[in-house]
Amino acid sequence: CVASPTALATSGDSSSSPAPMAQSAVVDVNPPRGTRDFPPEEMRLRSWLFDNFREVSRSMAFEEVDFPVLESEALFIRKAGEEITQQLYNFEDKGGRRVVLRPEITPSLARLVIKQGKSVSLPLKWFTIGQCWRYERMTRGRRREHYQWNMDIFGMPKVRAEAELIQAIVLLFERLGITSSDVGIRLSSRKVLQAVLDMYSVPQHLFTQVCVIVDKLGKLSREEIEKELISTGLSSEAVQGIIEVLSLKSLDKLEEVLGSGVEAVADLKKLFSFAEQYGYADWICFDASVVRGLAYYTGIVFEAFDREGELRAICGGGRYDRLLSTFGTEDVPACGFGFGDAVIVELLKEKGLLPDLSRQIDDIVFPLDEELEGPASSVASSLRKKGRSVDLVEDKRLKWVFKHAERINASRLILVGKSEWERGMVRVKILSTREEFEVKAGELQ
Numbered sequence: 001c002v003a004s005p006t007a008l009a010t011s012g013d014s015s016s017s018p019a020p021m022a023q024s025a026v027v028d029v030n031p032p033r034g035t036r037d038f039p040p041e042e043m044r045l046r047s048w049l050f051d052n053f054r055e056v057s058r059s060m061a062f063e064e065v066d067f068p069v070l071e072s073e074a075l076f077i078r079k080a081g082e083e084i085t086q087q088l089y090n091f092e093d094k095g096g097r098r099v100v101l102r103p104e105i106t107p108s109l110a111r112l113v114i115k116q117g118k119s120v121s122l123p124l125k126w127f128t129i130g131q132c133w134r135y136e137r138m139t140r141g142r143r144r145e146h147y148q149w150n151m152d153i154f155g156m157p158k159v160r161a162e163a164e165l166i167q168a169i170v171l172l173f174e175r176l177g178i179t180s181s182d183v184g185i186r187l188s189s190r191k192v193l194q195a196v197l198d199m200y201s202v203p204q205h206l207f208t209q210v211c212v213i214v215d216k217l218g219k220l221s222r223e224e225i226e227k228e229l230i231s232t233g234l235s236s237e238a239v240q241g242i243i244e245v246l247s248l249k250s251l252d253k254l255e256e257v258l259g260s261g262v263e264a265v266a267d268l269k270k271l272f273s274f275a276e277q278y279g280y281a282d283w284i285c286f287d288a289s290v291v292r293g294l295a296y297y298t299g300i301v302f303e304a305f306d307r308e309g310e311l312r313a314i315c316g317g318g319r320y321d322r323l324l325s326t327f328g329t330e331d332v333p334a335c336g337f338g339f340g341d342a343v344i345v346e347l348l349k350e351k352g353l354l355p356d357l358s359r360q361i362d363d364i365v366f367p368l369d370e371e372l373e374g375p376a377s378s379v380a381s382s383l384r385k386k387g388r389s390v391d392l393v394e395d396k397r398l399k400w401v402f403k404h405a406e407r408i409n410a411s412r413l414i415l416v417g418k419s420e421w422e423r424g425m426v427r428v429k430i431l432s433t434r435e436e437f438e439v440k441a442g443e444l445q
């Protein structure tokens, strides 16, 4: 819709409202299709969620990093048919460079690790919260941007990395009031699929393509999956073998099928043993169908899901030990996850766990007439320097100021009046108790 030019709404006295804007060409005041604005209330919720992301990252001794949202397209050119690379928000800049609004964070992390080279000591534990983009067809009407919290460990080849990352995810859920009855984390390893492909002598170059197809289990029908697998050149025996193994939900059964001593089983057993020690065993379950849809995963993969099965995956991640060599340098073992800002909020709404995030201001300072605007400035400034949040209000009637104080949940109203100020005093009203008293302006805390 297109907004019509109207006087900007000013709450309160008519005397202070600006003249209506001149009639002029109107812009569409909505943000671009698939993107969101964050007005104050939504921004408070987003900041609350991100503060929780940051607090978990801090507790895990991860360092925050950041990179441009704009990246070279070359970072995301992969041939495995992933949805993420089919929907690149890509374009040519004015310098003729092929660039993208990044669809994910991991390649930027890898690029920065490579750039830092020998100047960093491993393992690296990095986190970031960043906006990611996709160019969805107009028809789908889905969002084209979201914010993702990413935590990644570089240089930790053992399953400890996965165990640490899963603890971070569980800590976040627990901070938000979500329990293991609400959410589970299903996990497997791409080495399971690798072992099956080896059993059927499937050529290695098909591995990532098969992973991307199999990741659609649960989204596409079994027939469609089988058809896509056959189209890659797999034999029907191999397709049946894959489907059969990926339907397993028991590690013991998996070991029966793959044989003992298989690396995938050993990794997973180690992770389940860690889970007991970390105290999050009731959050996780083995599910051989979990492969995740990103081409570069090479080992354990995991995703959090709501047990009522209403929503898409809440977060997901895994090990990617061979991503750096695809950028032309030596590999560094790596593992990480991405946690979007949208599904989690849907889940919190469903569980009635959204926090009360109404505004809260410490003080309103209000000069009772124009000649006291100066003294009101020094009162407000002094309180701010002491760490108080202060809303300095003027040109309003007192009735409006009281309503405003209620709206912003102010704790105190500091009235700067002529007679009081001449005695070096100000009048303080405690809004919760209506208590009122005078205080020396210089001693106001």
Ligand SMILES: Nc1ccc(Br)nc1
Binding pocket: 084, 103, 104, 132, 133, 134, 143, 144, 145, 146
């Ligand atoms: N990768 C990606 C980017 C943006 C959105 Br919305 N979803 C997924």
